[in-house]
Amino acid sequence: MLAIFVTAVLISPALLGPSSAMPDRSLEGAWKEWKGTHAKEYLEEEETFRRAVWEKNLQKIRRHNWEAAQGKHSFQLGMNHFGDLTDEEFNQMLNGFQPELVTEQPKGVALFRESAAVEPPKEIDWRAKGYVTPVKYQGHCGSCWAFSATGALEGLLFNKTGKLVPLSEQNLIDCSWRLGNHGCHGGYISQAFEYVRENGGIDSEHSYPYLAREGSGCHYNPQNRAMNCTSIVRVQEGSEAALEQAVATVGPVSLAVDAKSFLFHFYKSGIFASSWCTQFVNHAMLAVGYGTSQEGGTNTDYWILKNSWSEKWGEDGYMRLVKGRDNHCGVANQATYPTI
Numbered sequence: 001m002l003a004i005f006v007t008a009v010l011i012s013p014a015l016l017g018p019s020s021a022m023p024d025r026s027l028e029g030a031w032k033e034w035k036g037t038h039a040k041e042y043l044e045e046e047e048t049f050r051r052a053v054w055e056k057n058l059q060k061i062r063r064h065n066w067e068a069a070q071g072k073h074s075f076q077l078g079m080n081h082f083g084d085l086t087d088e089e090f091n092q093m094l095n096g097f098q099p100e101l102v103t104e105q106p107k108g109v110a111l112f113r114e115s116a117a118v119e120p121p122k123e124i125d126w127r128a129k130g131y132v133t134p135v136k137y138q139g140h141c142g143s144c145w146a147f148s149a150t151g152a153l154e155g156l157l158f159n160k161t162g163k164l165v166p167l168s169e170q171n172l173i174d175c176s177w178r179l180g181n182h183g184c185h186g187g188y189i190s191q192a193f194e195y196v197r198e199n200g201g202i203d204s205e206h207s208y209p210y211l212a213r214e215g216s217g218c219h220y221n222p223q224n225r226a227m228n229c230t231s232i233v234r235v236q237e238g239s240e241a242a243l244e245q246a247v248a249t250v251g252p253v254s255l256a257v258d259a260k261s262f263l264f265h266f267y268k269s270g271i272f273a274s275s276w277c278t279q280f281v282n283h284a285m286l287a288v289g290y291g292t293s294q295e296g297g298t299n300t301d302y303w304i305l306k307n308s309w310s311e312k313w314g315e316d317g318y319m320r321l322v323k324g325r326d327n328h329c330g331v332a333n334q335a336t337y338p339t340i
């Protein structure tokens with residue numbers, strides 16, 4: 001049932017050698033400022049390499065934004081705290097979602113199908129209804145799957161109790177290995193829910209804080225249990241219409257997208273749509289709503305996706321991703337949510 005998708009990303013030896021390009025002296029001030037803002041410190045040998053990577057990223061960001069200003073793109077990029085990483089390093093470090101190849105419906109997992117009887121609202125934003133905790137930061141750990149799962153559980157908890165309580169990703173990272181998850185090296189959203197179901201609970205973030213690394217053993221404490229789940233629902237694969245109905249009627253829904261491109265890493269604002277995006281999903285996020293933008297006289301539908309790359313990324317930590325256009329970036333391929 002579960003096919004493990006292993007991404008062996010190698011850093012090309014050429015990149016590790018001394019940088020051939022001389023630093024651009026006109027960027028000296030901007031480099032210093034960026035290092036200060038993000039508290040970056042390097043050894044001397046490393047600084048030359050990091051500076052070269054940062055400059056290259058900055059040039060690509062500027063070129064994209066110049067093209068966006070000409071109307072060639074519907075979104076802007078921005079330099080952020082990932083500016084000193086190559087795409088390969090970035091993907092190796094942060095995209096930790098293991099896609100599932102599902103041939104049959106797994107036991108104990110229900111299927112949510114599109115229904116002709118449901119007329120979803122034109123737009124919905126669960127953030128405004130109090131279902132969504134502040135944006136978190138996974139750090140240099142491939143634990144997106146755990147953040148996506150806690151996001152959906154937090155929404156469900158709010159629905160049941162009216163209380164918004166951040167839940168523990170570290171609990172999922174440390175304790176769900178047996179179910180096929182790999183800590184900071186990737187995992188399955190559905191197996192995170194399965195852990196909570198089997199375990200009979202998940203601790204609060206407050207009682208079991210995030211370390212951004214694999215902890216030493218499982219420290220789940222039932223006395224700090226903040227939430228349960230009793231079953232798992234998978235949204236009809238590849239159907240944005242079903243996903244829309246699920247988000248409209250259930251609340252925040254966990255899903256995965258293809259986040260491997262440079263454009264995704266440095267997304268800043270606007271509605272993301274890129275010909276580089278494929279259907280092969282590798283990064284877990286949380287759908288917290290959808291809407292329509294009327295900018296420039298055209299209507300563009302979008303999903304509102306919560307990320308775990310801190311508020312410095314995207315629109316205060318969120319992305320608007322084009323909706324209803326060929327299941328863009330595979331957004332509806334692996335959507336799932338817990339129930340109680």
Ligand SMILES: *[C@@H]1O[C@H](CO)[C@@H](O)[C@H](O)[C@H]1NC(C)=O
Pocket residue numbers: 158159160161162249250
């Ligand atoms: C929880 O969800 C149900 C069903 O969707 C809804 O009727 C109810 O109003 C929600 N409760 C809260 C507190 O939002």
Ligand SMILES: *[C@@H]1O[C@H](CO)[C@@H](O)[C@H](O)[C@H]1NC(C)=O
Pocket residue numbers: 200201225226227228
């Ligand atoms: C979770 O489930 C257990 C066992 O069914 C129950 O005793 C407990 O009260 C539940 N906890 C929460 C927070 O829902």
